[in-house]
Amino acid sequence: MQLESMYQEIILDHYRRPLHAGLREPFDAQVHHVNPTCGDEVTLRVTLKDGDGEAVVADVSYEALGCSISQASVSVMTDLIIGKPVSEALDVSAEFLELMKSRGEAEPDEDVLGDAVAFEGVSKYPARIKCALLGWMAWKDATARALADRSETESAGAVALGAQAAANGEQRGEAQR
Amino acid sequence: MTAQDQIVTAGRAAGIAAPLDVAAIRADFPILDRTVRGGRPLVYLDSGNTSQKPRQVIDAMTEFYERHNANIHRATHELGEEATEAYEGARIKVARFIQAADETEVVFTKNVSEAINLVAYSIGNATAGSGSAPLQLRPGDEIVITEMEHHSNIVPWQLLCERTGARLRWFNVTPDGRLDLSRADELIGPRTKLVSVTHQSNVLGTINPVAEIAARAHAAGALVLVDAAQSAPHGLVDVTKLGADLVGFTSHKMCGPTGIGVLWGRRALLEQLPPFLGGGEMIESVWMDHSTFAPPPHKFEAGTMPIAQAVGLGAAVDYITTVGPDRIQAHEQELLRYALPALTEIDGLRILGPEQPVDRGGAISFTLDGLHPHDVSQVLDDRGVAVRAGHHCAWPLHRAMGVQSSTRASLYLYNTREEIDALTDGIRHAQKFFGV
Numbered sequence: 001m002q003l004e005s006m007y008q009e010i011i012l013d014h015y016r017r018p019l020h021a022g023l024r025e026p027f028d029a030q031v032h033h034v035n036p037t038c039g040d041e042v043t044l045r046v047t048l049k050d051g052d053g054e055a056v057v058a059d060v061s062y063e064a065l066g067c068s069i070s071q072a073s074v075s076v077m078t079d080l081i082i083g084k085p086v087s088e089a090l091d092v093s094a095e096f097l098e099l100m101k102s103r104g105e106a107e108p109d110e111d112v113l114g115d116a117v118a119f120e121g122v123s124k125y126p127a128r129i130k131c132a133l134l135g136w137m138a139w140k141d142a143t144a145r146a147l148a149d150r151s152e153t154e155s156a157g158a159v160a161l162g163a164q165a166a167a168n169g170e171q172r173g174e175a176q177r
Numbered sequence: 178m179t180a181q182d183q184i185v186t187a188g189r190a191a192g193i194a195a196p197l198d199v200a201a202i203r204a205d206f207p208i209l210d211r212t213v214r215g216g217r218p219l220v221y222l223d224s225g226n227t228s229q230k231p232r233q234v235i236d237a238m239t240e241f242y243e244r245h246n247a248n249i250h251r252a253t254h255e256l257g258e259e260a261t262e263a264y265e266g267a268r269i270k271v272a273r274f275i276q277a278a279d280e281t282e283v284v285f286t287k288n289v290s291e292a293i294n295l296v297a298y299s300i301g302n303a304t305a306g307s308g309s310a311p312l313q314l315r316p317g318d319e320i321v322i323t324e325m326e327h328h329s330n331i332v333p334w335q336l337l338c339e340r341t342g343a344r345l346r347w348f349n350v351t352p353d354g355r356l357d358l359s360r361a362d363e364l365i366g367p368r369t370k371l372v373s374v375t376h377q378s379n380v381l382g383t384i385n386p387v388a389e390i391a392a393r394a395h396a397a398g399a400l401v402l403v404d405a406a407q408s409a410p411h412g413l414v415d416v417t418k419l420g421a422d423l424v425g426f427t428s429h430k431m432c433g434p435t436g437i438g439v440l441w442g443r444r445a446l447l448e449q450l451p452p453f454l455g456g457g458e459m460i461e462s463v464w465m466d467h468s469t470f471a472p473p474p475h476k477f478e479a480g481t482m483p484i485a486q487a488v489g490l491g492a493a494v495d496y497i498t499t500v501g502p503d504r505i506q507a508h509e510q511e512l513l514r515y516a517l518p519a520l521t522e523i524d525g526l527r528i529l530g531p532e533q534p535v536d537r538g539g540a541i542s543f544t545l546d547g548l549h550p551h552d553v554s555q556v557l558d559d560r561g562v563a564v565r566a567g568h569h570c571a572w573p574l575h576r577a578m579g580v581q582s583s584t585r586a587s588l589y590l591y592n593t594r595e596e597i598d599a600l601t602d603g604i605r606h607a608q609k610f611f612g613v
Contacts, residue, residue: 002214003559003610007552012611038567039550039582065581067551068611131551 006121006128007068014072014115019079024061028146033138035130040066042074042134046142048086048150055086055147060139069119069128074135076115086143092116093136100129197508202500203591205231217561220599225379225540225587226565227429228410230493234432237492238485249484250458264484267491268474274494275414275424277441282416284440284447284474285482289406290329292425292440293373295477296402297333299450300371304341309449316342319368321399323348323356324577325378325385328570330404334373343370350577354381354530361393369399376414377407380571380585381530382513382540384408391420400446406430407538409439410589411509412502422446428486433493437486440477447473454479505590509539512588516541516597523604525613529578539588542569545604547613550584556607557584562599 023030027045034041042064049058060078064071077096081089096116099108104124108117122132203209206229211219221229241263247256249264265280272280286292303312314320320334324347338345346364349357356374365372372394377384391401402423405414409426416424423446427438442450452459452470456479461469470476497505513534520526525546531537545553550566557564565585568575575582586600 003556006555007610037551038572041581067549069551125555128551128555 002121002124006125008118008121010076010115010118011068011072014075015068018064018071018075020060020062020075020082021064022061023063024059027059027061028149029142031138031142031145033134033141035066035070035134037127037130040064040070040131040134042066042070042138044074044135044138044142046139046146048143048146051085055150057081057084057086057089057143062135062138064135066134067128067131069122069131070134073116073119073132074138076118077135077139080114080116081139086147089143090140093140096136097133099123100132195504196511197500197504197590199508199591199593203593205233205496206591207232207235209591213561213563214559217559220560220562220596222586222588222592222596222600223563223565224410224430224589224592225407225569225585227435228432228589229591230434230489231432231496233496234434234489234492238434238489241485241488246485248481260484263488263491264482267487267494270491270494271439272441274412274498275409275441276417278444281472281474282441282444282447284442284477285487286425286438286440286477287436287483288429288438289404289425289427290333290438292427292438293329293402293404294333295440295453296423296425296450297337298453299477301337301340302451302453303449312449314341314343314370317368318343318370319346319366320344321346321348321364321369321372321394323374323385324350324573325356325381325383326373326375326571326574327379327404327406328572329406330373330375331573334371344368348374350574352578354378354383354578356383356385356390358386358390361390365393365397365399367397369394369397371400371402373402373404375404375407376419377405377538377540378530378571378574379407379540379587380542380569380574380583382537382542383530384413384536384538388418388420395420407540410497411506411538412497413506413538416441428490428493431490431493432496434486434489436483437490439490442473444473447476450477452476452479456480458482500590508590509588510534512592512594512597513537513539513541515594516586516588516600519597519601520604523601523608525608526604529580529583540585541587542583542585544580544583545608545613548607548611550582552611553584553604553607556610557600557603560599560603560606562596562603564600 027047030045032043042062044062047059048055062074064074095112099106100123102123108120110117119132122128208229213219245259245263247260249261268280268283272283300312304314334345351357374390376387387403394401401421403421405424405426410431422443424441429435459471459476459479461471527544529542554564554566567582569585
């Protein structure tokens with residue numbers, strides 16, 4: 001039945017016991033997003049760290065109020081991307097968006113999407129797609145802001161730090177929050 | 178007595194004894210035959226969002242396009258005459274439906290949101306210099322609304338206050354979903370220029386004591402606008418009794434098509450209010466450097482209006498009048514007497530607002546412990562039951578009631594007890610499905 005195919009056990013599990021829930025410090029950026037189909041909201045924080053010269057998702061923390069689809073999706077997302085480089089997490093995000101647009105026709109790649117493949121059934125209910133995407137949109141927004149802050153701080157700090165580094169022969173320091 | 182009057186009188190005479198024949202009513206609405214989600218009969222409990230349309234309305238619009246379509250007022254040919262008569266005839270029907278003094282007090286708009294915006298922009302235009310002093314809003318003047326309002330009766334006033342420096346104030350809502358009028362003397366005073374209030378809440382069903390509020394507003398020298406979007410469909414709008422200066426409502430919630438709404442206003446006020454939209458039809462004479470304007474209502478109807486839609490609205494007014502507003506109201510109150518206890522019986526269900534069918538219309542919004550409205554409405558949809566989930570365009574009201582969102586079932590003349598049963602069965606099924 002279509003309803004059961006949307007509300008898979010994995011989704012209900014994540015709804016009842018969401019992973020990585022709560023708002024944690026320190027964080028690099030915080031956003032508040034609402035679902036245009038009203039009734040779902042999420043406050044989400046992103047913490048980045050350096051890994052081999054590129055940004056890595058150190059933590060994603062959140063407070064979500066909403067339906068089972070939106071809540072479960074945030075939980076699944078955080079578990080999927082924490083620890084991944086931002087570039088890889090963005091690829092996962094793009095893959096998930098494609099799944100949402102697939103109207104139930106897609107064959108989702110579990111290697112890339114992990115538990116997120118459980119949301120395939122949602123793509124058959126256009127009104128719920130925004131629910132599933134809420135967390136992802138919030139994460140992308142927060143990450144963009146965090147990255148923008150980093151590059152601003154780096155370019156401003158680089159002048160001072162560069163002079164110091166040149167004097168001390170050290171590498172560029174990590175961006176301040 | 179016209180044929181229409183005879184039908185109405187006969188209907189009322191019959192209606193005193195006979196309740197609504199719901200089966201006959203339902204047979205008038207083609208869409209109620211539909212099945213959804215793989216063969217489930219449609220249980221449509223979302224009329225507060227938009228109403229379904231009887232064949233009579235659909236046919237009237239089709240017939241207009243097939244036999245009488247032309248532009249109105251401008252054409253000197255027979256089709257133009259017929260189209261004009263159809264359009265202005267609809268205006269007359271609407272005027273009679275709400276007991277207006279005459280049809281020049283009935284302005285057609287796109288919907289009730291536009292009707293409210295018309296007033297806001299017209300007042301703004303008066304303030305910007307093109308209108309009379311009593312209508313102007315100076316910095317520090319006040320507009321009073323309520324926490325119970327639909328966003329369409331909140332946002333236009335926020336924008337107007339931004340443009341003019343006026344201050345927006347509001348009545349609060351009590352925990353049981355009524356307006357808290359205890360601070361009325363403090364809220365409505367010499368600085369108040371306009372009070373705008375909903376007649377019937379689209380979330381709580383609450384019917385507000387509009388005449389009482391209007392009296393206070395007038396005593397303070399303020400204008401009164403009433404949002405009658407949810408009350409007009411049940412024949413509750415009588416402008417001689419409401420006490421308002423302006424009333425807005427919309428066709429698509431009262432068996433008519435989308436694309437047309439009504440702003441009723443006292444004639445003298447409509448004459449004072451400057452135009453909202455400029456263009457063809459609303460003018461008297463046009464030179465390159467200035468224009469003069471038509472009298473109301475045409476002053477407020479720029480360009481080609483939704484003509485076929487006006488015809489549809491006229492047919493909707495005829496339909497409601499023939500069925501009998503008294504019988505529609507009685508039917509809904511009977512359904513409410515059945516539905517409210519049936520819902521409050523469900524464990525973990527909380528109705529927002531009045532739980533008794535007193536001064537209350539047919540919108541029933543509720544929360545369920547441990548279950549989000551999106552999920553409730555999804556399970557109901559799977560069983561053919563159509564409701565609405567979210568804030569219902571009344572986000573401040575939800576915050577005031579201490580909830581994030583709700584599920585809403587809204588009743589109209591074609592709903593039945595069996596459909597209420599389908600709703601309560603569906604809710605219990607949702608609770609089982611999610612293990613709540």
